[in-house]
Amino acid sequence: MRRRSLPCPDPADERPAVRKPERRSLRRVFALGLPTVWGAVAISYKFGCPLAQQEGLGARVVTSAVFFAVGTGLIFHVRRALLRELTQVRKVAGAAQSVLLRPLPPRLDGLGVAAAQLSADRGAAIGGDLYEAIATEHGVRVVMGDVRGHGLPAIGTAAALLGSFREAAHDEPELGGVLRRLERTFARHLRERSRAEHPSTGREPDTPPAEEFATVLLLEIRRDGELRALNCGHPWPYLLSAHGVDPLAHAEPLPPLGPFPLPPDLDPERCGHLLPGESLVLYTDGAEDARDAHGRFFSLSSALREATADHPVTPKTILRRVFTALLRHTGCDPTDDIAVLVLRNDRNRHKCNEPLGARGTARPAPTNPQPTTKR
Template sequence: MIRIKARAPTRQGCVRRPDRRPLRRALVLPTLWGAMAMGYKLACPAAEQDGMGARIATSAVFFAIGTGLIVHVRRTFLRELRQARRVAGAAQSVLLRPPPPRVDGLSVAAAQLSADRGAAIGGDLYAAVATEHGVRVVMGDVRGHGLSAIGTVAAVLGSFREAAHDEPALDQVLRRLDRALGRHLGERARTEHPSSGLEPDTPVAEEFVTVLLLEIARDGEVHALNCGHPWPYLISGDRIEPLTRADPLPPLGPFPLPSDLPALPCGRLRPGETLVLYTDGAEDARDARGRFFSLPTVLAQAAGGHRVTPQTVLHQVFTALLRHTNGTPADDVAVLVVHNDRRPRARAARADADDRAAALRGGADGPAGLLRGS
């Protein structure tokens, strides 16, 4: 026989009641200690005496009880805090999981920093996936930051991870993201305004997402679609420059996408070159004097004098950013670095030819060749 427990209905349906067991456990021992203190005060003859020794003993008892109470409550809340952090870490690994270190011959690394103290996830989103159409990368920034933007991040990222594989054209991927965002905002509007619907002055009506889509083919050819997002920086030797200076489209949300939406060709990402995608929280970060963070300067320092790797770029950017903002950035920051480790075709062909020649020499000079020569 299956038993079904009744739950309190709400406007969104039946939900599980909050678990109050940790709070009850936290109150059991303080209540016991309080009862012991009252019993000592009322029943113990030493507590009723007015001598100095009796007062010292009474004070010692109440001090021990108070100290035990504080220690117990502290341990309880620390345990609950550790559990909450484990849950937040698990949610982050599912929602904004780091990309694999290598994606179809490209080295990839990404990291993000939330402006909300203690939050593991912010309003920035990124992903890089290898598809039959090339490596497709998304970088986005939801209006606002912190926990309020997590739902929008989940809607856009979930749509991208499916559309990147399903859609052969990059513009169709962007249209899928736009439709997913529209559905998400519509659901939020119905939840927040169930009777009157979405009002023009509500936060949902003003919400938007900046999105940058990149498609990197096997030969390094890069195509892009940009909706209100900063263009990535290209690191080529000692040169640090934007990938392109074309005007982006408006962000997703407030305006419909145009009917004609061709992907913009942005040249090639040659072997040894690096793309640095970022959200505007990086370049908008200010120090105590109001000076903006200079991302190109930090990238030039990361690229100068040694081999560029995505991990070194991320380390130097976030170290310099935290130093610039004194450890308290005002907005979420996300950085994704893509480095082309693929061998050039001519170099690969020469390497293959050398391998074949070495194999032939080994066949002629090896034990079988010696036997044939004898």
């Protein structure tokens, strides 16, 4: 066997790695040494300069100017160090947020996609709301959820649910299996969090905190546009069609994850078909619970009608118009996390000429077809 020679590393390539600790040390020395030097100069002037010992007006003015210059320099130095640290922290937080709530592609298996979130915490790009859309062999599977509360604990719970969904969406052939995986992940995460918050017990708690819960909506859009959903305490999406803006379904949802176990049988709700050109708007309850200065609730359905007044409109346009109306209604100060996800069927109209029965459900043509009005 012929032995391949490995390329020798270039010493120049190792220089940055060697110098990084040196640069950090120099930066720390500079950060601590400069204020020390300024302080030493001020003390030396006060006790060593003859002018500082005089009581005249001119001497006092000069002394005040010296201390003012030293103080101003210290303030600017500390401000610069804090801004540098804040910039670094924001870069790390932005990278972590993009991994947790990663941007969705504009197109997904023939569907137009647009999603965004507003966090109730200032300076945060994510909160307790979660969403994800994944193209699988079973169809496009979507999750929209809302974890109780907001802040760092809610972000941790949302991360656990998203990680579980991203795996289960590909592994589980049935939508009910995906929901059971989410339930187990949610319960395990709450037990681990409770153990971390109370380490003195030395053992894992038997049951998670009863006050913690999460609403979850699972949606499956198949290649033929068939819609199946499992809803655990979450608002039903809005369907945008030629007939207007209507809820996708009116069935009673299951209880949220956490307080009660899931029923033994999880049969997805069949919600008809998403026809070409129609859109779905998934959202969290923060959108409809948003209030203005007079306590009036935001009407999401009215905002969607105004957003789709002119046709056609892209999901990104719908999203932008809805969030513009939301911020105008709340005065740019939402009190709860808000997430909105828009999906539009941009697939070919290969079955639109079939007669329609119930909402979006194709049925065989009658023997003596009568004139019908299509949707």
